[in-house]
Amino acid sequence: MGDEFDDLLAANAAYAADFKGGDFDGIAHAGVAIVTCMDSRIDPLRMLGLHHGDAKIFRNPGGRVTPQAVEALVLGVHLLNVNRILVIPHTRCAMTASTQEELRERVGRSAGQDAAWQEFDVVEDQMAALEEDVAKIRSHPLIPHSVKVGGFLYDVDTGRLERML
Template sequence: MTDFDDLLKANREFAAEFDLGGFDGKAHAGVAIVTCMDSRIDPLRMLGLAHGDAKIFRNPGGRVTTAALEALVLGVHLLNVDRILVIPHTRCAMAANTEAELRVKVGQSAGLDASWQPFHVIEDQRAALEEDVRKVRSHPLIPDSVKVGGFMYDVDTGLLTQYV
């Protein structure tokens, strides 16, 4: 079982200094973040937050999906969330490719037909961001008292710009 040895070794080092035991699992800064799975994004550090401050939901493109809404509702009602940030990013593959292009790329990589797989590409990131913020703000289980903002993260500068 050597496929994961490097990660298990790193985990043992992490666990040796682990100090999050007994944590209550709430968002202590009251923040929830919906962002992309892109590894260039460090959601806590980019906002000056620490472990335990925020709930983070990640998916391709950082879209507010049904699963993201479920997480946000739980966060608001059970986990101390009172501010929600929706944060897609620049140079996102989900906005730089068409559905057909992604299906071809994945199909070539897999050696299988991927024409049936949806990838939910983003044709217009600003329009998608506005739509996603509207979804959150209009959800019947997310009260108006919860602040919701739409931002764009620049992967080349590290800066956030608020658009919504």
């Protein structure tokens, strides 16, 4: 096969050479689940002082609580030791800076084809979206009230996390 992944496979070989996580049981040892954006400026474990095995992390554009995120949270709460959930969007998020039409046009131009059919989960009001997402989790019938749910905002320029809800 080609060379396009060789650098990553070499890095993985170095990582695996002294890998000590093979006996990990897969639960969230700190009892934490995080829903956040896919933005590469976010390092979910390190920003909270957590380590390998401490948390379940679900990432998507905009850090929204989608049906797939809810599925992950329900599984985390009932099967993987999760008792605290953090929803963490961030400053300067691309999903807050563009309209649906703008994203479709930009993607279409990059793809060289019409992208008008593609849905993007654009965030028009980040605080309203965070309130909606936190409420969605808190009111879900399969997530008990004993599970603590918080809404936060991560500042990509300072690394600071601020509790909003």
